[in-house]
Amino acid sequence: MIQAIVSLGGLGLVFGGILAFASKKFAVYVDPKVEAIREVLPGANCGACGFAGCANFSDAVAAGDAGVADCIPGGSDCAGQIADILGMPKPEEGVKLVAQVNCIGFGEAAADSFIYDGVLTCTAANAFFDGYKECKYGCLGLGTCAQVCPFDAITMKNGKPIVDPELCKACNKCVTECPRGVVSIVNYNPQAYAVLCNSKDKGKQTKIFCQVGCIGCGACAKVCEANAIAMEKGKLATIDPALCTVCGSCVEKCKRDCIVVP
Ligand code: SF4
Numbered sequence: 001m002i003q004a005i006v007s008l009g010g011l012g013l014v015f016g017g018i019l020a021f022a023s024k025k026f027a028v029y030v031d032p033k034v035e036a037i038r039e040v041l042p043g044a045n046c047g048a049c050g051f052a053g054c055a056n057f058s059d060a061v062a063a064g065d066a067g068v069a070d071c072i073p074g075g076s077d078c079a080g081q082i083a084d085i086l087g088m089p090k091p092e093e094g095v096k097l098v099a100q101v102n103c104i105g106f107g108e109a110a111a112d113s114f115i116y117d118g119v120l121t122c123t124a125a126n127a128f129f130d131g132y133k134e135c136k137y138g139c140l141g142l143g144t145c146a147q148v149c150p151f152d153a154i155t156m157k158n159g160k161p162i163v164d165p166e167l168c169k170a171c172n173k174c175v176t177e178c179p180r181g182v183v184s185i186v187n188y189n190p191q192a193y194a195v196l197c198n199s200k201d202k203g204k205q206t207k208i209f210c211q212v213g214c215i216g217c218g219a220c221a222k223v224c225e226a227n228a229i230a231m232e233k234g235k236l237a238t239i240d241p242a243l244c245t246v247c248g249s250c251v252e253k254c255k256r257d258c259i260v261v262p
């Protein structure tokens with residue numbers, strides 16, 4: 001009797017060990033962001049997002065193949081929660097999110113440090129001595145963002161990426177794939193001004209590298225009566241599109257010409 005109990009217990013231990021090993025060895029990795037997105041979706045599996053169900057949609061939105069606001073039954077609450085999970089700005093009620101390229105330093109405006117003759121993608125160019133521009137934060141203009149956009153919302157014109165707000169679904173793919181971190185997702189206001197510079201250099205250096213780079217002097221913030229411009233120490237000026245009244249005072253005051261309508 002004791003012998004039977006011991007041998008059964010031994011078998012249990014062996015099989016338990018095998019099962020524990022197999023569950024570790026063959027475990028399928030699930031991105032925690034995908035799981036978090038699944039939890040905030042309504043779970044209706046209605047297909048209104050264009051995917052077979054909520055599970056497929058959560059995979060797609062985490063991979064940047066769908067927009068955060070594409071779940072129709074979830075509405076703006078759900079879109080806000082997904083944006084939080086993906087580290088994007090929350091869409092304002094009734095406002096569309098779009099991608100914005102935060103650099104206008106093209107051609108003569110932004111100096112090159114050497115002639116690049118390699119593979120014509122931004123990723124390859126950036127891997128070669130941090131890119132051929134003096135400014136290490138500016139757009140390289142080789143169109144990696146346009147190539148990865150699943151919605152053909154970015155076209156390259158004379159080396160500048162142009163975002164079509166009608167086609168952009170704010171899926172974040174261009175943001176994650178741009179090796180320079182030049183693209184961000186913003187609340188779309190077709191009239192509001194924006195400071196289109198991504199430089200993290202000191203103002204003095206930016207002045208040398210680029211004719212249209214923001215030097216963080218704060219002149220724009222001082223003249224803005226709507227208090228729409230924020231100056232964070234050591235950072236660039238940022239304009240809140242929801243507060244901007246498009247009066248144009250900042251544009252007149254800025255000596256660097258880096259405030260434009262995107
Ligand atoms: S300084 Fe600003 S505008 Fe000029 S290239 Fe760099 S990121 Fe672009």
Ligand code: SF4
Binds near residue numbers: 101143181
């Ligand atoms: S925004 Fe980024 S990915 Fe797009 S062209 Fe410029 S450097 Fe390349």
